[in-house]
Amino acid sequence: MTSVTLENIVKHYVPPIGAAETHPVSGLDRVNIRIEDGETISVVGPSGCGKSTFLKVVAGLESTDEGKIFYNKVDVTNITPQARGVGMVFQDYALYPSKEGEDNLGYYFEVRKKTEEEKQQRLRETAELMGIGFDLLMGRQVDTLSGGEKQRVGIARCIVREPNVFLMDEPISNLDAKLRERTRTEIKRLLKKFSITTIYVTHDQQEAIFMGDRIAVMRSGRIEQFGTFDDLYYSPANLFVATLIGTPPMSVIPVTLQNGILQIADASLTVPAEVAEKLPEGALRFGVRPEAWSVVNEPSSALTMSVARVERLYTERAAFASGQIGGASVNVLVPLDFPAEAKEIFLQPDWTQASFFAADSETALHTPGAPELF
Amino acid sequence: MSLFPSVGRKQPRLRLAWTAVVFILWLGVFMHLVPFYIMISTSIKPAVEAMSMPPTLWPKEPTLVGWSLIWNISDIAKSLLAQPLSRYFLNSLVMTFGVILLSIPVTSLAAYASSKLIKGKVARPLFIFFIGTLMLPGIVTLIPSFLLTRNFPFPLPVPPNIPGTDIAFPTWRIWNTYWAVILPAGFSAGNFLLFKGFFDGIPDSIINAARVDGGSEFNIFRRIILPMSIPVYAVTTYFTFGGVWDSYLWPLVVIQDSKIAPLTLAIRRIADAFSYAGTTNTMTAIGASSSISPLIEQGLSWNGLMVLGLLQAIPVFIFFILAREYLLKGVRIQGLK
Numbered sequence: 001m002t003s004v005t006l007e008n009i010v011k012h013y014v015p016p017i018g019a020a021e022t023h024p025v026s027g028l029d030r031v032n033i034r035i036e037d038g039e040t041i042s043v044v045g046p047s048g049c050g051k052s053t054f055l056k057v058v059a060g061l062e063s064t065d066e067g068k069i070f071y072n073k074v075d076v077t078n079i080t081p082q083a084r085g086v087g088m089v090f091q092d093y094a095l096y097p098s099k100e101g102e103d104n105l106g107y108y109f110e111v112r113k114k115t116e117e118e119k120q121q122r123l124r125e126t127a128e129l130m131g132i133g134f135d136l137l138m139g140r141q142v143d144t145l146s147g148g149e150k151q152r153v154g155i156a157r158c159i160v161r162e163p164n165v166f167l168m169d170e171p172i173s174n175l176d177a178k179l180r181e182r183t184r185t186e187i188k189r190l191l192k193k194f195s196i197t198t199i200y201v202t203h204d205q206q207e208a209i210f211m212g213d214r215i216a217v218m219r220s221g222r223i224e225q226f227g228t229f230d231d232l233y234y235s236p237a238n239l240f241v242a243t244l245i246g247t248p249p250m251s252v253i254p255v256t257l258q259n260g261i262l263q264i265a266d267a268s269l270t271v272p273a274e275v276a277e278k279l280p281e282g283a284l285r286f287g288v289r290p291e292a293w294s295v296v297n298e299p300s301s302a303l304t305m306s307v308a309r310v311e312r313l314y315t316e317r318a319a320f321a322s323g324q325i326g327g328a329s330v331n332v333l334v335p336l337d338f339p340a341e342a343k344e345i346f347l348q349p350d351w352t353q354a355s356f357f358a359a360d361s362e363t364a365l366h367t368p369g370a371p372e373l374f
Numbered sequence: 375m376s377l378f379p380s381v382g383r384k385q386p387r388l389r390l391a392w393t394a395v396v397f398i399l400w401l402g403v404f405m406h407l408v409p410f411y412i413m414i415s416t417s418i419k420p421a422v423e424a425m426s427m428p429p430t431l432w433p434k435e436p437t438l439v440g441w442s443l444i445w446n447i448s449d450i451a452k453s454l455l456a457q458p459l460s461r462y463f464l465n466s467l468v469m470t471f472g473v474i475l476l477s478i479p480v481t482s483l484a485a486y487a488s489s490k491l492i493k494g495k496v497a498r499p500l501f502i503f504f505i506g507t508l509m510l511p512g513i514v515t516l517i518p519s520f521l522l523t524r525n526f527p528f529p530l531p532v533p534p535n536i537p538g539t540d541i542a543f544p545t546w547r548i549w550n551t552y553w554a555v556i557l558p559a560g561f562s563a564g565n566f567l568l569f570k571g572f573f574d575g576i577p578d579s580i581i582n583a584a585r586v587d588g589g590s591e592f593n594i595f596r597r598i599i600l601p602m603s604i605p606v607y608a609v610t611t612y613f614t615f616g617g618v619w620d621s622y623l624w625p626l627v628v629i630q631d632s633k634i635a636p637l638t639l640a641i642r643r644i645a646d647a648f649s650y651a652g653t654t655n656t657m658t659a660i661g662a663s664s665s666i667s668p669l670i671e672q673g674l675s676w677n678g679l680m681v682l683g684l685l686q687a688i689p690v691f692i693f694f695i696l697a698r699e700y701l702l703k704g705v706r707i708q709g710l711k
Contacts, residue, residue, distance in 0.1 A: 107589065
């Protein structure tokens with residue numbers, strides 16, 4: 001039962017003498033976040049954005065230069081990782097290679113001077129939680145386990161102690177696709193069961209969406225936006241978040257707005273008054289998600305896209321057509337039976353789902369906001 | 375394992391190159407084995423043949439006279455040395471294991487710290503400081519090191535005065551004690567590099583996992599890192615054993631008392647007697663030193679010298695057999711990374 005709060009956390013990496021980089025590299029740059037008790041949050045971002053550093057700071061494995069960390073109301077900024085009582089799962093499993101499965105779980109009890117009975121009791125409970133076949137892994141030498149088995153042991157090692165906070169650093173990135181799917185569901189099931197505060201770091205947005213109640217998007221040491229998937233998808237804080245979340249990404253087209261008329265490449269579209277009044281005149285960037293285009297038959301008051309390729313998603317009974325409008329690449333959600341030979345299609349944006357960004361910065365000028373589905 | 379990729383090896387050009395490489399490798403093997411062959415074949419020659427010019431490749435009359443040393447070496451030692459041979463053997467053991475017990479923990483902990491615990495600005499200068507001693511040949515530091523043993527910890531002939539007084543700094547004279555051999559070997563830059571290379575290969579995440587589990591830094595080292603590192607410990611212990619067991623020059627400089635002299639110094643004295651017996655004719659030898667005459671009478675010259683050399687090498691050889699598996703494994707782990 002722990003909430004985690006980070007206040008103004010700053011972390012610089014000092015490059016070693018003789019390294020090519022001479023300025024301190026920013027690991028975390030004024031990070032403020034509050035993770036509620038029992039909540040699972042995903043941290044997503046490109047590599048090198050500081051998401052692993054974020055996790056290490058919460059675990060106490062990295063020191064901070066500024067700011068404070070609280071577990072509930074307790075300031076743990078200067079508490080060692082040994083005393084924080086967190087559980088951590090690593091991308092490379094980080095099992096102790098010289099120990100058997102059971103002793104990997106047992107190291108916690110060994111260093112905490114717990115009794116043998118308590119250990120056995122917890123091991124039994126953990127094995128039960130981990131499900132079928134887990135007992136068999138306990139007696140095996142670590143190097144004889146497969147990747148998926150190793151990560152199961154890794155996760156078990158993390159839950160055997162009943163941690164305050166679960167920290168997962170890309171736990172399934174090293175697994176193959178099929179196993180990744182299964183382990184993902186398994187982790188989700190465990191998290192549901194425990195409702196322990198969890199921070200799940202990943203570079204894969206699908207995984208982030210699947211795992212997290214809320215998602216934090218990071219870039220170069222900053223949290224760009226923190227919110228539910230709907231917040232991120234329909235009300236992105238800036239262009240970076242808008243283009244990061246969603247597959248295929250939002251199309252961003254340079255446009256000019258004049259007297260309620262949007263000039264896109266050589267076409268003009270009339271912007272509805274309720275949208276136009278929120279926007280400044282002049283150069284803008286126009287963002288439309290693949291599903292917010294409608295294909296029309298008439299070229300009049302529509303944009304012409306030259307189709308470069310069609311990707312069919314059979315399980316979704318749909319396809320994506322990609323091409324270009326005015327030099328910007330555009331993805332459009334089309335029916336599965338979309339003709340492969342189509343060279344040009346005419347598109348109209350759904351104005352209720354369109355976003356606008358400033359032309360010279362990433363500022364979001366207008367975002368559609370989450371639709372009311374129910 | 376093959377020298378070349380197996381595909382295309384039948385091309386004449388590659389076949390020629392392959393033959394050339396294999397020839398050079400065999401030449402290397404041969405050159406390494408020749409000294410051993412000469413040692414062993416000389417050890418079973420009679421005293422006169424051992425000195426004959428040109429030397430014979432195989433003894434005409436093989437004899438085990440040289441090897442009779444094994445059971446009468448203590449008699450010979452008695453006439454040549456101040457202490458019984460077992461005393462020197464014991465001294466060598468004390469020094470060797472003293473160095474191993476001090477230097478392996480010190481060096482490995484330093485390497486672990488340098489590899490895993492010290493990050494940021496100081497890491498690199500510290501590393502260079504540690505391996506800096508590799509840049510100087512031991513012979514250059516011989517005299518400063520000798521002075522250091524006289525007035526430890528000052529490398530000066532006379533200890534300086536405490537500033538503002540006439541009283542000299544207290545010093546510890548480790549010269550002519552076991553410490554003179556053990557203390558300067560307390561840190562080994564070569565072993566440090568081996569350890570650091572090995573520890574660098576251990577992922578940080580394992581240590582972080584153990585920290586999160588609640589292990590103290592030393593407990594992590596002892597319970598997690600140490601069991602993973604047996605190969606590198608075997609390799610460094612072997613190198614240390616061989617280095618100290620066979621060391622001659624440094625003990626010669628810092629050990630005066632025959633009561634604490636190592637086996638190398640004693641064997642050197644016997645070996646001198648043998649080569650003297652070998653290079654001079656019998657009559658002058660007898661005339662020159664009565665202590666050599668028993669050797670000549672027993673038919674010992676360079677054949678005995680070779681036997682002594684082999685005897686000195688045996689403990690190192692046994693240690694190699696013990697550590698063999700780990701030596702190969704350790705070298706292999708280094709090679710892979």
